[in-house]
Amino acid sequence: MILSLLGGRTGGAAPAGGTGSGDYSRNTRRLALILFVALVLVGVFQGITPDPFRHYFVDVVLTRSLIFGVAAASIVFLSAFGGMISLAQTLMYGVCAFTIGNAVTTGGSKGLNLGWNPWVGVVLGIGVTTALGFLMGLLASRSSGLYYLMITLAYGVIGYYFFVQVTVLSGFGGVNQVRAPDFIGEPTDATNPERLFYSSLVVAVVVYLLLRYVSRTPFGLALQGVRDDPVRMNSLGYNVAMHRTWAFTLAAFVASLGGVLYVWEQRAIAPTAINLGGILNLLVMAIIGGVLVLEGAWLGAFIFVALENYVRNVVFLNNFIEESRFRTLIGAIVLILVLACPDGVVGLRKVRGAAPLALIGAAVWGVFGALHEGDRGAIAGVIVGAVAGIGAAGLVGWLAGHRDTARGVWSKLLSTGRVPVRN
Amino acid sequence: MTGAANALLGRRGRNVPWHRSLARLLIIAAIAFVIVWVVFLAAGTSAGPAVKAPSEFLKSILNALTISGIYFIVASGFTLVFGLMRTVQMAHGSLFLLAGYFALEYQLDFLGVTGTPDRGIVGWGDWWLPLVIGVVIVSGLGLFIQQVFLRWNQGQDLRQALITIAISIVLGDQMIQHFGGVAEPITMTHEIHGYVNFAGIRYGIHQLFVIGMALGVGGGLWLLLKKTRTGMVIRAGVDDTPMVQALGINVQKVFAVAFVLGSALAGLGGVIAGSSVTTLAPGVDGQWLLHSLVVVIIGGMGSLGGAAAGSLLYGLATALAPVYLPTDYAYYSIIATFVILALVLAVRPFGLFGRPA
Numbered sequence: 001m002i003l004s005l006l007g008g009r010t011g012g013a014a015p016a017g018g019t020g021s022g023d024y025s026r027n028t029r030r031l032a033l034i035l036f037v038a039l040v041l042v043g044v045f046q047g048i049t050p051d052p053f054r055h056y057f058v059d060v061v062l063t064r065s066l067i068f069g070v071a072a073a074s075i076v077f078l079s080a081f082g083g084m085i086s087l088a089q090t091l092m093y094g095v096c097a098f099t100i101g102n103a104v105t106t107g108g109s110k111g112l113n114l115g116w117n118p119w120v121g122v123v124l125g126i127g128v129t130t131a132l133g134f135l136m137g138l139l140a141s142r143s144s145g146l147y148y149l150m151i152t153l154a155y156g157v158i159g160y161y162f163f164v165q166v167t168v169l170s171g172f173g174g175v176n177q178v179r180a181p182d183f184i185g186e187p188t189d190a191t192n193p194e195r196l197f198y199s200s201l202v203v204a205v206v207v208y209l210l211l212r213y214v215s216r217t218p219f220g221l222a223l224q225g226v227r228d229d230p231v232r233m234n235s236l237g238y239n240v241a242m243h244r245t246w247a248f249t250l251a252a253f254v255a256s257l258g259g260v261l262y263v264w265e266q267r268a269i270a271p272t273a274i275n276l277g278g279i280l281n282l283l284v285m286a287i288i289g290g291v292l293v294l295e296g297a298w299l300g301a302f303i304f305v306a307l308e309n310y311v312r313n314v315v316f317l318n319n320f321i322e323e324s325r326f327r328t329l330i331g332a333i334v335l336i337l338v339l340a341c342p343d344g345v346v347g348l349r350k351v352r353g354a355a356p357l358a359l360i361g362a363a364v365w366g367v368f369g370a371l372h373e374g375d376r377g378a379i380a381g382v383i384v385g386a387v388a389g390i391g392a393a394g395l396v397g398w399l400a401g402h403r404d405t406a407r408g409v410w411s412k413l414l415s416t417g418r419v420p421v422r423n
Numbered sequence: 424m425t426g427a428a429n430a431l432l433g434r435r436g437r438n439v440p441w442h443r444s445l446a447r448l449l450i451i452a453a454i455a456f457v458i459v460w461v462v463f464l465a466a467g468t469s470a471g472p473a474v475k476a477p478s479e480f481l482k483s484i485l486n487a488l489t490i491s492g493i494y495f496i497v498a499s500g501f502t503l504v505f506g507l508m509r510t511v512q513m514a515h516g517s518l519f520l521l522a523g524y525f526a527l528e529y530q531l532d533f534l535g536v537t538g539t540p541d542r543g544i545v546g547w548g549d550w551w552l553p554l555v556i557g558v559v560i561v562s563g564l565g566l567f568i569q570q571v572f573l574r575w576n577q578g579q580d581l582r583q584a585l586i587t588i589a590i591s592i593v594l595g596d597q598m599i600q601h602f603g604g605v606a607e608p609i610t611m612t613h614e615i616h617g618y619v620n621f622a623g624i625r626y627g628i629h630q631l632f633v634i635g636m637a638l639g640v641g642g643g644l645w646l647l648l649k650k651t652r653t654g655m656v657i658r659a660g661v662d663d664t665p666m667v668q669a670l671g672i673n674v675q676k677v678f679a680v681a682f683v684l685g686s687a688l689a690g691l692g693g694v695i696a697g698s699s700v701t702t703l704a705p706g707v708d709g710q711w712l713l714h715s716l717v718v719v720i721i722g723g724m725g726s727l728g729g730a731a732a733g734s735l736l737y738g739l740a741t742a743l744a745p746v747y748l749p750t751d752y753a754y755y756s757i758i759a760t761f762v763i764l765a766l767v768l769a770v771r772p773f774g775l776f777g778r779p780a
Contacts (some may be wrong), residue, residue: 085581139765142772146511146580147724149718154764157713161757276709280592287585325600331592338585339572 032295032346039302040066040201056309057375058197064305066200067265069298070207070271071258072285076252078212080292081220082247083144083227088136088152089255090282091159092129094274096259098163099125101175101269111175112168118181125134126256133252134245141241141248144230156279163271174270178263200261204298207254211294214250223247277327284334290344299345304330306379313376315369334385341396353391361389437716445482446769453766460747465750475623478624483746484614491738492637492741493696499730500688501645503534506661506725507681509580510573513524513587515689516712517594521695522690523707524602526557527609550612550698558690565686577678591708599705606704609697633699640688644727651684657681661725717760721767723777732775736763 040062071093078084098111103124106115116124140151163170184195214220223243225233230240263269272278276306281304289300307314311326341351348354362385369381461480465472473480497519504512530553534540572586615632618625648654656677659667668674696711697703714737722733740763744756767775 087585140766143768146509146584147720147773149581149584151720151764151768154713154716154720157709157716158757158761158764162761165754165757167754275706278711280588283588284592325596327596328593328600331589331596334592335572335586335589338582338589342579342582342585350685 029295029346032289032293032299036298036302043068052170055237058194061305061309062302063197063200063265064195065298065302066197066204067258067301068282068285068305069301070200070204070261071255072282072289072301073207073211073294073297074254075214075282075286076289076291076294076297077254078247078251079286079292081215081223081227082244084152084244084248085145085149085283085291086152086248087149087279087283088155088159089251090274090279091156092133092255093259093262094159094163094269094271094278096125096129096256097133097178097263097269098170098175098359099128100260100263101178102169104179105175105177106179108175108177110167110171111172118179121240122260124182125241125260126253129256129259130249130253130411131399133255134249137245137248137252138241141244144244150208153279157276158276160275161403163274169273170269172271174268174272175267178267178269180264180267196261196265199264203257203261207257208294208298211254219246248307265311284330287334288344290346292343293346296344296346303345303383307333307383310376310380313369313373314380315365315372315377317384329384333384336387336391336394339391340397341390345390348390351390351393352397354390356389357393358386360388361385361392424432442502450770452545461743467751468747469745469750469753471630481621482542482626483626483743485624485626485630487735487739487742489633489738490700491734492634493692493700494714494718494734494738495637495731496640496688496695497692498715498722498734499640499727500685500692501715502719502722502725502727502730503644503657503681503688504685505719507657508573508577508678508681511580511584511587512685513712514568514591514594515685515715516708516710517591517598518565518686518689519693519696519711520598520703520708521564522561522693523593523597523609523703524557525560525608526694526697527703528551528602529553529556530609537610540610540614542610545610545612547612547614550615551608553609554691557694558687561690562683562687563691565689566679566683568686569682570660573682574675574678591712595705595708597684598708602703606702608702609694611698629699632696636691636695640691641727641731648727653677653680660747698736717764720764721772723771723774726774726776729774729776 050317054353063222071089074089074092075086078086100118102112103116103121104118105113107113122248136152136155140148140155143151163174164172184199215224222233222238225236226238226243227242233243234240262273266273285300285304287300288303289296289298307330308326311329314329317329341348341354343350346357362382363387365381365388366378367381369377369379371377373380454652462473471479489611497515501512501515504510504515530545530549531537531540533549534544536544568587568590572590574584576582576586611629615629617628619628619631620626646654648658656672657680658730660674660677660681666673667677692711701707701710718730718733718737721736722729722731737760740759741756744759745753748755748759771777
């Protein structure tokens, strides 16, 4: 949304439904990155000041954005470079978190309570998740597209019921009082709450660089070939199924890093975190950011987490939407984005008129929010205003498109007397 | 079934790679083990081996048929929409739950009670009329979703899936607001009540009624698809939509009919399930979306026979696993679902009756 601030026409006359981040000019992607880095820098700067709002902003909103961004980036990686929409990534970070929870906890009421060193737990969690990812990836590897989406959704929901039913490992209440390594500190320790923020930042940067690097290796290039034309890649001698399997394994590894951070932040993991709602949350972040651009994952995660935390501060709407109706709001936002701007906020420039309208909406709503609700209202207002602007642009475009269609039908009726076949 | 049997046994016109035939051998071994376990061994389970406790076995099979019947009703709508339009209806579970809630509200309204009514006062019309209302409302909602959100995106599979996901999020949240978070059942009419004695076991008439409904739905769909003009067009549309369109048939109308039918089946399943096997609560929508997904992944997308086979297999697994797993592990029955899914995917990535997109 703020992309348009920075001016400069970006290319990208990609066909609808086009795949691959190659459609996005380097500028667009760089701007998304700059935007998020700016947010993080604001966070780093504000973390020093003792204002409670700012502490909350850094320790909760930005930290969670980074953590969920890591997990969402694994979805974006699979869809952008492999053409696979995976809904199993929530399960992957859940499996990692449950493994750590069972391995490191002592004296808890649930789980195995093995009481191992937190770092052993981390290694074990990542290892188990990656191995499971390989297995599940192998099973799904001969499918693609919608089949892949449905199979991975089935994985995710079955995984949820697994942890609900198997009381030895978790049960409905989940594992509590999970220990983190000493350098993270205790959750009650108010002196260094931003250590987790910096840890998440490091992991996020490493994940981003890793996924970018992998996409340029021979494996990554072959993976993009598999995405575009599996039949041709197969006849060229590439093992299509194994490429998909290894991509899924890598995504599971990345999601497990998100799981490590998640369990360090929450100090607990319950099946409710990975139920259908949790699965959709992660997908929603990826969609908002633009499911084909890696940088968008963190942006989408930030928008999601900020709205989740500041939903009661959305001026104009807070009379209609109570705090507990956050999911209605986020569902409506996703609906607007998917209908009006299918490439997410990163693909804003592809929709005619969306960028200026989003900017106007963000400015107006943001200013009103700042006046009535302060900082929180400003953040929430900017996000909701930008989405409203995008929606308005989409609506206008849709109406304009239909005017042309109506005219075309009318003129053809007059000239030939035949109704053209419409699709 | 011959196609599935051939696939299982590796009877094909070409050489099958070794790991594929190994997978088939493993599956045959697994099926053989399950049969031997259930019939002869079944040590430490709540039901006991079938040769020693045949009535328990029969009862489990009838339970499996009941749950399979509801799976079939719900999943057939899902597979119909997917087969014709390549639309993954992710809001299918939401429509299921919404129909149940509407039926419940109207039932309570007709009876003038709050809270779960006594079965004795629920007459014939107090169950059928809410069922019809729930199904009609949900069909209308389905038509609205299809016309407003999906029609102009036809062909963009992924975008349609994301749209229906967003709709399911909104619907799920709104249902929590309007109907609350407490689990409530729909009360079946007292005329479908009581038990029959059947080879030494007592079996609920309402369960037989559910099986009958499923058979009715299956037969009706079969007649519709095979014997009517609309069904002919739908089948032709599944095979080659552009060709059907080129022949001058209004495909949009067929799409709308199929989507309404799919939504109505979700609603029908919701009301029947809500009065027999489940209660209505938040989260039930996701549960039944999973059931539909598993059935169509096992059976193959877009195939009615596949939906029947898939729901039978899945129903058998969900009904037999809790009673034939050792008692300490009876709660691990979800693993049986995953094992079936994994086995089918290993040999038939597009399901037993499916074919590549």
